[in-house]
Amino acid sequence: MINRELIRIKIVQLTYAYYQNGNKNIEAAEKELFFSLSKAYDLYNYLLALIVGVTKEARRHLEVAQSRAKREGTPQPSQKFAYNRFALQLEENKMLNDFMGAQKSTWEDEPEFLRKLYNQITESQIYKEYMESEEDDYATDRELWRKLYRTLIQENADLDQILEEQSLYWNDDKEVVDTFVLKTIKRFDEKNQSKQELLPEYDNEEDKDYARKLFRATIMNADEYQHFMSEASRNWDFSRLAYMDVVIMQIAIAEMATFPSIPISVSINEYVDIAKTYSTPRSGSYINGMLDTIARHLIKTGRLMKRIDEPRTGKNKPLTVADLNNEDERATTEETTETTEEITE
Numbered sequence: 001m002i003n004r005e006l007i008r009i010k011i012v013q014l015t016y017a018y019y020q021n022g023n024k025n026i027e028a029a030e031k032e033l034f035f036s037l038s039k040a041y042d043l044y045n046y047l048l049a050l051i052v053g054v055t056k057e058a059r060r061h062l063e064v065a066q067s068r069a070k071r072e073g074t075p076q077p078s079q080k081f082a083y084n085r086f087a088l089q090l091e092e093n094k095m096l097n098d099f100m101g102a103q104k105s106t107w108e109d110e111p112e113f114l115r116k117l118y119n120q121i122t123e124s125q126i127y128k129e130y131m132e133s134e135e136d137d138y139a140t141d142r143e144l145w146r147k148l149y150r151t152l153i154q155e156n157a158d159l160d161q162i163l164e165e166q167s168l169y170w171n172d173d174k175e176v177v178d179t180f181v182l183k184t185i186k187r188f189d190e191k192n193q194s195k196q197e198l199l200p201e202y203d204n205e206e207d208k209d210y211a212r213k214l215f216r217a218t219i220m221n222a223d224e225y226q227h228f229m230s231e232a233s234r235n236w237d238f239s240r241l242a243y244m245d246v247v248i249m250q251i252a253i254a255e256m257a258t259f260p261s262i263p264i265s266v267s268i269n270e271y272v273d274i275a276k277t278y279s280t281p282r283s284g285s286y287i288n289g290m291l292d293t294i295a296r297h298l299i300k301t302g303r304l305m306k307r308i309d310e311p312r313t314g315k316n317k318p319l320t321v322a323d324l325n326n327e328d329e330r331a332t333t334e335e336t337t338e339t340t341e342e343i344t345e
Contacts, residue, residue, distance in 0.1 A: 001044055001199035002037050005270070006176050007211045008251070010036050012274055013172070015218055016247050026219050033215055034208075039169040041201045043177045045099045046166075048090060048184065048198070050153065051145055053107030054121065055087040057114045080131055081122075085190065086142040092194040105166060113158055120152055138190040146185045154178050210259070217254040225253040229290065232297035244279040245287055252291050257304060264295050264308045 010033060018029045058081050065077040090096065100106060107114060121127050130144045153159065163170040180199055188196055202208050218225075229249055252271040256264055268291045275283040298304035 001041055001180050002202050002207060004207060004210060006040060006173070007037065007207065007214070008255075008270055009172070009176070009274060009278075010040075011211065011215050011218065011251055012244075012248055012278060014215065015251060016244060018219065019243075019247070026216070029219070030212065030215060033211065036169050037211065038201070039167055040173040040177055042103075043163070043167070043170050043173050044180055044184075044199065045096060046103075046105075047153070047174075047177065047181050048096055049100050050107055050117075050159075051087055051149070052091045052096075053110075053114050054118055055082065055084065055091060057118045058082040061118065078131060080136070081127070081144075084141045084144065085138045086145055086185070086188060089188065089190065089193065089196065093196055093198065094194050095196075095198045110162060113162060116158065117152065117156075121148055124148070124152065126151060142185060142188055146182060149178075149182060149185065213258055214251065214255055217258045218251045221254065221257075222250060225250045225257075228253055228294055228298060228303075232290075232294040241286065242280050242283060245275065245283050248275050248279065248283075249287055249290060249294070252287075253294060256295060256298075256306065260306065264306050268292060268295070 014029060014033045014036065017032075018024060018026075023029075062077060062079060062082040068074075069076050126144065126147045130140070133140065160171055160174070163174060184199055226246070229246070248271050252267050255262060255267045255271075268288060271291065272284045272288045275287045279287075292308075295304065295306075295308050299306065299308060
């Protein structure tokens with residue numbers, strides 16, 4: 001489950017923290033990295049267990065409705081949602097039960113949230129269409145939960161608050177972990193019953209080794225990589241970059257230098273995307289141009305044995321160092337003009 005996208009994000013966060021906290025103990029930082037990755041896997045299981053928690057809440061409501069119908073002599077309510085085939089299979093899943101059995105917290109500790117989410121579900125159009133539909137099979141039951149998850153769980157402020165209280169890591173992880181939960185729902189097969197396999201924590205040992213190597217290369221070769229940044233951008237005022245941008249580029253260079261099988265374009269694109277989320281609004285363009293320039297410089301000087309695509313044309317072309325200088329000058333001019341206008345007023 002823990003893929004390289006998540007690993008890159010964690011290494012950016014932990015490298016930034018490594019320099020900020022002043023401790024600089026690489027062994028402790030590495031343990032923190034793998035602990036934070038394991039917490040992402042905890043979140044994956046916890047979110048799957050939420051489906052079970054809502055299903056149990058539905059059965060409690062069903063029991064009350066059945067008693068009322070019996071007492072009043074009215075038709076018995078539908079059991080379709082409370083006994084959804086996919087949700088029941090997940091409830092019986094051996095891997096999920098083994099995991100949740102070892103946890104201190106369960107969704108039974110959040111009764112108010114479960115009631116609220118259950119009410120949101122039963123008021124949704126997705127639920128109403130499901131209950132009114134004549135289709136009554138496993139695939140329909142599974143698709144219901146995929147739609148409900150995407151609509152009411154993937155973006156849920158109350159859930160975000162609960163997760164933040166449970167773990168400092170989980171809010172940053174949720175967007176990525178949501179994709180794995182949806183993938184898991186889609187791959188469930190009725191014939192596997194309780195033995196349906198969930199996603200493993202790591203697909204293979206290579207990804208775990210990748211995390212360790214990338215983090216260590218980033219920290220241990222920091223001076224060299226920052227020298228590359230400075231050397232490849234002599235006309236650029238290196239000190240004016242946001243500190244997070246420096247960290248992101250340092251990790252990107254570590255990846256380009258340490259892993260021959262990863263194309264340069266892949267590394268650049270991945271870290272540009274991370275910069276858009278974790279740094280300033282302009283960081284994506286800066287980092288794109290800087291890394292492209294640095295990679296070409298390292299190839300030209302024989303310090304990087306990889307190929308790189310020719311510069312793109314048009315609006316997606318990466319910025320050169322000259323572009324960065326010009327853009328910064330324009331920004332400075334705009335800021336000066338705005339300040340002058342404010343003073344004049």
